[in-house]
Amino acid sequence: MRLTTPRIHPVTAEKWTEEQREIVAPMQARGRIINIFRTMLTHPAAAKAFLTWGGYILSRKSTLPPREREIVILRTGFLCKSGYEWTQHVPIGQKAGLTDAEIARIKLGADAPGWSAADTSLLRAADDLHREYFVTEPVWAELTKHFNEQQRMDIVFAVGQYTQVSMLLNTFGVQLDEGQTLDPDLKGF
Template sequence: MSPPRPSEPRIAPLAAEDMDDRQRQLMEQVGLGGPTVNIFATLVRHPGLFRHWLPFGGKLLAGRLPARDRELLVLRTGWRCRSEYEWAQHVVVGRQAGLSDEEIARVAEGPDADGWDEGDRLLLVAADELHDDACITDATWAALAARYDEHQLVEVPMVVGHYHLVSFTLNSLGVPLEDGAERFPDGGA
């Protein structure tokens, strides 16, 4: 079991009234149309980095991988990194992409859980291999290559790598969950 995550923010989300003009302008680009999400209100404290990170993350969210497949990769990465904030955000996105609540809960059990079809299991294996060894094995790559085109194949490790970066940052900064956010199933990893 990993050590506990910070119980309080190490760098707190920036309140809207405390943002300067540049930060407000960057937050407008996010276009949430509702309450500020803590990840953005925290990361906007570094406006230069935030400005360059947003388009990259947005490109992966609108990439060539089917949204459901991408969300399996993201959820498994959030689970393996023990990033409850990442998990909570992508439970919502995963549902929008067509994942059932039962499938989302099963992500925590991993690729060997009963009920996965071969394609879904393969994505979870790829995420685990990247997490454990920073490389997809030849066998897994060959199976992915039979399913995806070249652009999608590039996106698989990019998605997992990006959400490692995000999970590491969320965990280390102690970004707090929003009220009512989905918690890890059964108490977490």
């Protein structure tokens, strides 16, 4: 975690406006409201737009299968040193079919042993986008062997979205939710 206290504090339920209550109503129906969303409530117009696009990335409307989506999201969160993002998406990745060993290898990247060619291309694409803001020709050619055109677009969309998410989490100082533990590899950033 980059900050040990929030720069922008989560809005507590007692202080929610009617607009803020409308934003979180669907989340409340599914369970608790996590700190990222309680922080985003500070800016309701941005929260609404953010939830629409983020909802697409995580939905079945995205053509990228959940396991592959989580590989690029976790790699992006790790590269951005976003402890909150990593912590939130490890269990999502597990539900999507990633093993604990694969999640640990995501930190090491595409050169870690054990990845399929398709997984390697996903990790290299996330690395390219993080480093160059561009998927290089060799990596694009490898992605083309495994993913159709819309899926390749959704890879870029997912990395872009979670780069933005990591930036806001890191900068706003969004803290882990109750009961969560920070991965030791992301301490001190």
